[in-house]
Amino acid sequence: MVTRSLVKLIDEAIIPAVSLICGKMIGLLASSYFLHLPFTFKNGQFLKILPSVQFQSLEAYTTAENYSNLVMFLVAAAGTVYVLVRAHYFHESHIHPSLHAKLVAIGQDWLVAPSYHLYHQAVIWLVFLWLTVGFLVLSTILGTTYPQIAIIAFVVAANFSWVLAVDIEKEIELGKSQ
Amino acid sequence: MNYTKILLNFLAVVLLIGLIATPFYFARNFAKVAGVKSSSPYLLVSQIEKFPNITFSQSSDAYRISLAKQGPSQAFLGVLIINNPTDRTQTYSLEVTSGQNSLFFGEDPNNLLTSIMAPSLTSVPVSLYSPEEASGESQTVEFQIHIN
Numbered sequence: 001m002v003t004r005s006l007v008k009l010i011d012e013a014i015i016p017a018v019s020l021i022c023g024k025m026i027g028l029l030a031s032s033y034f035l036h037l038p039f040t041f042k043n044g045q046f047l048k049i050l051p052s053v054q055f056q057s058l059e060a061y062t063t064a065e066n067y068s069n070l071v072m073f074l075v076a077a078a079g080t081v082y083v084l085v086r087a088h089y090f091h092e093s094h095i096h097p098s099l100h101a102k103l104v105a106i107g108q109d110w111l112v113a114p115s116y117h118l119y120h121q122a123v124i125w126l127v128f129l130w131l132t133v134g135f136l137v138l139s140t141i142l143g144t145t146y147p148q149i150a151i152i153a154f155v156v157a158a159n160f161s162w163v164l165a166v167d168i169e170k171e172i173e174l175g176k177s178q
Numbered sequence: 179m180n181y182t183k184i185l186l187n188f189l190a191v192v193l194l195i196g197l198i199a200t201p202f203y204f205a206r207n208f209a210k211v212a213g214v215k216s217s218s219p220y221l222l223v224s225q226i227e228k229f230p231n232i233t234f235s236q237s238s239d240a241y242r243i244s245l246a247k248q249g250p251s252q253a254f255l256g257v258l259i260i261n262n263p264t265d266r267t268q269t270y271s272l273e274v275t276s277g278q279n280s281l282f283f284g285e286d287p288n289n290l291l292t293s294i295m296a297p298s299l300t301s302v303p304v305s306l307y308s309p310e311e312a313s314g315e316s317q318t319v320e321f322q323i324h325i326n
Contacts, residue, residue: 006190
């Protein structure tokens with residue numbers, strides 16, 4: 001009924017979406033706690049039912065926003081790194097036989113994943129990573145995020161995309177040779 | 179049968195887009211600066227009651243602050259707060275139309291900012307500086323706020 005790839009993408013999008021929301025919340029609350037930024041919770045402000053965090057001053061808001069956006073980006077980057085490492089070293093199609101044997105010996109062969117699974121996961125994480133970059137750029141334009149964070153995020157996302165492209169290239173070469 | 183398939187796939191795409199958009203919608207709206215949403219390009223909040231011998235009044239789009247000087251040069255920090263209740267960054271500028279005193283954004287009397295960019299849902303203090311040249315015991319300053 002529903003395309004298999006679409007179901008797989010939805011399935012793979014749940015964890016990144018929840019992780020990014022948690023990253024943002026933890027970033028906001030941790031920066032407020034450790035930097036002693038005054039804030040209050042106001043009920044019914046977000047989607048008419050959920051509470052929102054309200055800062056008393058522009059400085060406190062900007063500081064908390066910067067740190068929380070950075071944490072959100074780090075979460076997206078960490079997820080992407082995890083998928084890229086798996087795609088590069090634990091890819092079923094080109095994992096080194098001795099590494100595969102070692103993983104089987106220690107019972108960690110669950111790390112080895114097929115292209116179908118890895119590429120769906122990689123696409124989702126990269127979409128989240130690039131959207132986070134877009135969000136940071138937009139926040140920079142609106143004046144709530146330091147431009148340095150957006151620039152670093154862009155460079156990191158571009159490099160991660162390049163690493164995935166290298167892996168896809170390798171996969172295509174393997175497909176041709178078979 | 180085909181229509182059901184198209185509909186289900188369409189709904190799946192909508193669900194996927196929703197899942198992807200949710201964290202960013204959340205990130206955009208979860209934290210705010212305390213303030214009120216309004217269609218007005220700015221909200222001016224008076225802090226005058228914290229300062230003795232200062233009065234604040236408004237006539238149309240012109241504002242007036244009257245004060246009794248107690249020293250040759252004085253700065254009154256954060257007498258007003260300007261809040262941007264809109265969903266976009268606004269650039270505000272202060273124009274003194276009458277009086278020898280100056281108004282500036284922020285709280286640094288060594289940096290008299292008369293124009294400032296305020297991101298959406300943020301607040302900026304407005305301070306008053308009365309220089310030595312404004313020598314009368316009773317001073318009045320009239321000003322307007324412009325949006326660029």
